Amino acid sequence: MNKKHLSAGMVHTLLLSYTLLALWPIFLVLINSFKTRKAIFKDPMAIPTVETFSLVGFDKVLARSSFDIYFSNSIIITVVTLTLTLLIGAMAAWALSEYKFRGNLLMGLYLAIGIMVPIRLGSVSILNLIVELNLTNTLTALILVYTAQSLPLTIFILSEFIGQIPKDLKEAARCDGVSEYKIFFEIILPLIRPAIATVGIFTMVPVWNDLWFPLILAPGEEARTVTLGVQQFIGQYVTDWNAVLASLTLAIIPVMILYIFFSRQLIRGITSGAVK
Amino acid sequence: MSEIKLDKVHKSFGSVEVLHGVNIDIKDGEFVVFVGPSGCGKSTLLRLIAGLEPITSGDMYIGEKWVNDLSPVDRGIAMVFQSYALYPHMTVYKNMAFGLKMGNQGKAEIEKRVRNAAEILQLTPLLARKPSQLSGGQRQRVAIGRAIVRDPEVFLFDEPLSNLDAALRVQTRLEIAKLHQELKNTVVYVTHDQVEAMTLADKIVVLHDGNVEQIGSPLDLYNHPANLFVAGFIGSPKMNFFEGRITSIGKGQAAVKLADGKETVVPVEGAHLGVGGKLTLGIRPEHLELEVSSGGPVVGGHVDVVERLGDVSYLYVRANGDAPFIASLPGTSDVQPGTEISLGTDPIHVHVFNENGNAITNARNPAL
Ligand SMILES: Nc1ncnc2c1ncn2[C@@H]1O[C@H](COP(=O)(O)OP(=O)(O)O)[C@@H](O)[C@H]1O
Numbered sequence: 001m002n003k004k005h006l007s008a009g010m011v012h013t014l015l016l017s018y019t020l021l022a023l024w025p026i027f028l029v030l031i032n033s034f035k036t037r038k039a040i041f042k043d044p045m046a047i048p049t050v051e052t053f054s055l056v057g058f059d060k061v062l063a064r065s066s067f068d069i070y071f072s073n074s075i076i077i078t079v080v081t082l083t084l085t086l087l088i089g090a091m092a093a094w095a096l097s098e099y100k101f102r103g104n105l106l107m108g109l110y111l112a113i114g115i116m117v118p119i120r121l122g123s124v125s126i127l128n129l130i131v132e133l134n135l136t137n138t139l140t141a142l143i144l145v146y147t148a149q150s151l152p153l154t155i156f157i158l159s160e161f162i163g164q165i166p167k168d169l170k171e172a173a174r175c176d177g178v179s180e181y182k183i184f185f186e187i188i189l190p191l192i193r194p195a196i197a198t199v200g201i202f203t204m205v206p207v208w209n210d211l212w213f214p215l216i217l218a219p220g221e222e223a224r225t226v227t228l229g230v231q232q233f234i235g236q237y238v239t240d241w242n243a244v245l246a247s248l249t250l251a252i253i254p255v256m257i258l259y260i261f262f263s264r265q266l267i268r269g270i271t272s273g274a275v276k
Numbered sequence: 277m278s279e280i281k282l283d284k285v286h287k288s289f290g291s292v293e294v295l296h297g298v299n300i301d302i303k304d305g306e307f308v309v310f311v312g313p314s315g316c317g318k319s320t321l322l323r324l325i326a327g328l329e330p331i332t333s334g335d336m337y338i339g340e341k342w343v344n345d346l347s348p349v350d351r352g353i354a355m356v357f358q359s360y361a362l363y364p365h366m367t368v369y370k371n372m373a374f375g376l377k378m379g380n381q382g383k384a385e386i387e388k389r390v391r392n393a394a395e396i397l398q399l400t401p402l403l404a405r406k407p408s409q410l411s412g413g414q415r416q417r418v419a420i421g422r423a424i425v426r427d428p429e430v431f432l433f434d435e436p437l438s439n440l441d442a443a444l445r446v447q448t449r450l451e452i453a454k455l456h457q458e459l460k461n462t463v464v465y466v467t468h469d470q471v472e473a474m475t476l477a478d479k480i481v482v483l484h485d486g487n488v489e490q491i492g493s494p495l496d497l498y499n500h501p502a503n504l505f506v507a508g509f510i511g512s513p514k515m516n517f518f519e520g521r522i523t524s525i526g527k528g529q530a531a532v533k534l535a536d537g538k539e540t541v542v543p544v545e546g547a548h549l550g551v552g553g554k555l556t557l558g559i560r561p562e563h564l565e566l567e568v569s570s571g572g573p574v575v576g577g578h579v580d581v582v583e584r585l586g587d588v589s590y591l592y593v594r595a596n597g598d599a600p601f602i603a604s605l606p607g608t609s610d611v612q613p614g615t616e617i618s619l620g621t622d623p624i625h626v627h628v629f630n631e632n633g634n635a636i637t638n639a640r641n642p643a644l
């Protein structure tokens with residue numbers, strides 16, 4: 001009895017310390033973004049006080065740069081990518097796991113390769129393709145690339161979940177005269193909502209954080225994302241730490257909102273009851 | 277009208293054939309039960325009728341329509357699944373209304389039908405609940421309700437009672453029987469439980485390894501099993517079999533030497549039999565009696581166990597020369613375990629099967 005409590009306590013301590021470790025850099029970013037430049041360098045670990053408090057970083061970011069554009073770019077890219085990935089991914093997963101057609105297995109293998117081979121290996125051909133399509137410096141280019149990047153794993157995970165939905169449910173619906181589309185949207189989708197939320201979080205984070213593709217496909221001012229926008233404050237000789245930290249702090253907010261949205265789906269899905 | 281006709285229906289999964297040419301005629305309004313051991317192809321046959329699986333070869337008609345290529349909806353069937361298959365994220369009401377909405381019914385009409393079905397099945401207080409908040413029996417009723425609201429020509433049930441406990445099973449069985457008397461739809465019902473089959477069916481189809489062994493009314497199958505398989509499958513406890521060899525053939529009878537060396541005379545038409553041929557005698561436990569009379573076969577042995585159920589007692593007897601057998605005696609008999617016993621039966625009750633396991637007509641009572 002005692003031993004059990006101890007081990008549970010130890011597990012919690014371990015997890016807590018890991019959480020602290022993981023959150024520490026974010027905490028540093030947060031507190032330092034509200035300090036004067038001098039205070040940042042003097043004592044980076046200190047909490048902002050009345051003397052050291054300053055909003056100069058936010059002022060620079062919001063008022064004296066095009067950060068609003070970068071922000072809306074990042075949000076549009078992430079949200080559209082998420083929507084496309086989840087919708088197309090779920091439909092493809094349903095098709096691959098439900099319908100037996102020629103090339104079914106081959107298609108699955110092809111997608112598995114997509115999981116194993118990093119999309120960045122194809123950067124050069126992707127760049128060529130985007131140039132030929134006249135899509136450089138557009139959000140469309142990034143959305144297309146990110147959707148392609150996220151689809152294989154999404155399909156793989158979702159088809160596992162769809163495979164676990166009892167066959168009887170689909171057949172009962174078919175006997176009820178429900179069309180295949182309705183079966184997908186009104187039975188399958190609600191039942192895999194927790195999985196969709198999980199995949200949503202997994203998809204969202206790398207897309208939001210990516211620097212590589214914005215850099216090579218859309219470095220232009222009007223298609224710039226937040227991660228790329230931050231770079232303008234990081235110079236070869238001087239770095240405007242106030243602005244960098246402030247923009248990073250701001251960049252946390254949208255992901256946070258999306259995360260809260262998805263995690264609520266996750267919990268609702270888990271508590272919505274057994275299948276049987 | 278919704279009679280169903282299956283004509284030489286074959287079904288293969290890949291290279292494995294699981295149904296080998298099934299012919300069945302089901303009349304309008306009939307309650308038909310497919311019964312057979314697990315894995316014999318009952319569910320597959322039901323799913324073929326439902327249209328959930330394509331037929332490999334053969335023809336199927338529902339109400340004079342050739343339905344081989346029709347989808348489940350167009351066949352006018354409703355199916356109740358063994359797992360209930362309720363939509364877990366919908367309330368009881370929505371579960372029942374879902375199929376109707378797809379059929380473009382008016383809202384008022386849907387409401388009326390769902391309320392009506394809920395009333396019949398005593399589900400009205402549960403309409404707002406989710407399936408996870410229901411007991412097994414309630415889920416079962418919702419599954420049936422979902423079929424009723426669609427007012428189908430044909431109800432298909434796949435082992436609907438197998439997930440219920442014993443008491444609930446009996447109760448639900450009665451409800452299904454009552455429901456059929458009220459609605460008078462054609463019902464095809466699959467079960468591996470011969471008691472369910474006997475109690476519910478107008479007509480039983482006994483399946484074995486993808487073949488139809490026999491089709492008939494419950495009493496037909498009980499009194500005239502066409503072969504050893506049906507004889508052993510229908511009836512509880514199951515029929516006892518005693519092997520023997522023909523020693524002589526007379527007019528309308530044959531003498532048989534049983535494994536314990538005793539000779540007995542069975543009333544059969546001897547035309548196709550030869551001396552020395554192998555026969556199997558089948559005697560139901562309930563037809564064995566302590567008073568040996570009227571020249572029928574006598575079997576004996578050592579009583580191993582006596583199970584007293586009150587109205588009857590089951591005797592498990594280790595036979596002298598043959599396989600063990602069971603006798604069902606009235607509860608008043610006071611046979612003790614460990615004693616030697618001798619039991620007999622009237623020749624009328626003896627089923628005789630030839631070498632191939634097929635029944636030979638009992639000459640004393642062909643119309644038994
Ligand atoms: N989808 C399938 N693919 C391959 N074999 C199947 C499939 N469905 C059923 N079978 C086989 O067909 C046989 C009959 O199965 P089933 O109709 O479910 O039996 P029952 O319902 O009588 O227990 C079994 O041997 C089973 O393994």
Ligand SMILES: [Mg+2]
Nearest residue numbers: 318319320435
């Ligand atoms: Mg079955």
